[in-house]
Amino acid sequence: MATATAAPLAQVKTRHAPGRSLKRVNPLIYLVLIIVGVASLIPFLWMVLTSVKDYGDVVSLKFWPWPPLGNSAPRFDNFAEAIRLIGVDRDTGLPMFFRHVLNTALVTAIVIASSVTTSVLAAYAFAQLDFPAKNVLFILVLATFMIPEELILVPRAVMMNKNYLNWYNTMPAMVAPFLVNAFGIFLIRQFFLQIPRDLYDAARIDGAGHMRYLTTIMIPLARPAILTLALLEFIWTWNEFRWIQLVTSSSNMRTVSVGLVGFLHTEGGAQTQLAMAVAVMVVLPVVVLYFFTQRYFTEGITTTGLKG
């Protein structure tokens, strides 16, 4: 094992950036990168600043209405006011916004649990076992990837109405399309294929069957890939909008994204500072998670390179 990992490492170290290794980097490059970096952040900055402004400062276009440039005080009450305006959930007595957060968290948890489980099991079969029609089935799984979501959006939604599954406005409808993901199967399978087969033979000799080998050897080894999948599923599901809007109509079954769009069409339409307060609360969990785990995101999309 030691020699096998040493070789690629040595290769990485001798790799140079094209043609620039000895010369000093042009300061213009930093200028361009800084401009783009600032442009990436300004919308977030504007969102956060606006979320604590007075309505008056928003309409009078003050970018920074607080000392030392102005004499307003930051209005953190905007968050409470926005939550109050979104209303109260009659079932639980909670503010509706918190109900939306709970729904989103529940949908996300179900989707992650299901897609990780189904992906790991299927990936093990595709990577480790031989069975009739294996290649055909694998190609079929990959083919589901190529199907545009638009194509199946309407029939899926029709399936949820009362003439068929009768799941409209329920949790099963909200999660159904996301319970399995070809991307996940592909990602985990790629990882499983890299694990040397000798390990399995050794485990066999120790008396381990497939199930024990999967749970005690393969899954722990594939932890980075599983974590990547879970994180990507987290952001995709947390940010999902269209499907949830289609299969829910009662406010207490909605998620934060759908709730935000609803708010934009009501009180948030005119009160920009309140709309931004809600947007901050929707974006915050994802941003925090991303900053702690960003390595897994870039590795996930570059090893499989899929899903825009």
Added chain:
Amino acid sequence: MREHAFAYALLAPALLLFLAFTVFPIGFGFYISLHNWRLGPREFLGLGNYLRALTPGSEFWPSLGATLTYSLLAVPFQISIALTLAYLLFQKIRGKSLFRVVMFLPWVTSTVATAAVWARLYSPDIGLINSVLRGLELRPLRWLLEDKGVFTLIANGLGVTLPDWLRGPSLAMVAVVIYTTWVFVGYNMTLFLAGLGNIPGEMYEAAKIDGANGWQLFRHITWPLLSPTTFFVVLITVIGTLKAFNHIWVMTQGDNGTQTASILIYRQFYEFQRAGYASALAFLLSAVILLVTILQNRAAAERVNY
């Protein structure tokens, strides 16, 4: 034999879910598309919904035009900026990972939320972008509310009148494209960076010994060896733009020349409950996506170097 049964047992949950919520809906969607379908099948129309969509003067053709316009504007913008940034970041730069993390951030955050923010940045009255334009003593614009074509606007600014067919994409469409670029540049750049990392450093060393300059290195080593990555990024970007929905819905709801095919499908179903017509439109859009994918694969077979 036991191993076969075990393999199928492991595959069963995934395959059953695919069957129920992906494979079955394709067939069901085609069945729906052959009917006048409101809450249930009303009457069998055969290919009536398709004919209605394909009739000259239907909403489908302008929406296909808007979809292709969006794609043709967004793809070159996104790809060229992403490739440039990746190339710059691939140099020995300080704070490389900080730049990467920051530029990738827009892709991670909810499109609904960031599109809502951008809709406000574009606001003619209270938006940051018009404040900046006013600060520079330029004319503020109506951005997402502007139906006029960008070439018409430029010509008007210069005091010229253009014929209608030269109007160009609406300013609202261009504004949406700018937002899309902001979202996806970091994502595409990350893919390009991975591709650059796969090019062997020895190639550059050898070329430098032969006296190649920076441009020659890019033109004769980076560009050809990066072509598989470039092809892949172009492919997913084209497909992604052909399906774009969330941010357009939040920013314009399809008004002012931004009613792409995805928006039209959604509106027909969500606002008018025309499941049959919406399904027929979805099949037509998917056919376009498939056709574009095939054409791109053909082009790649000729141009991609390996």
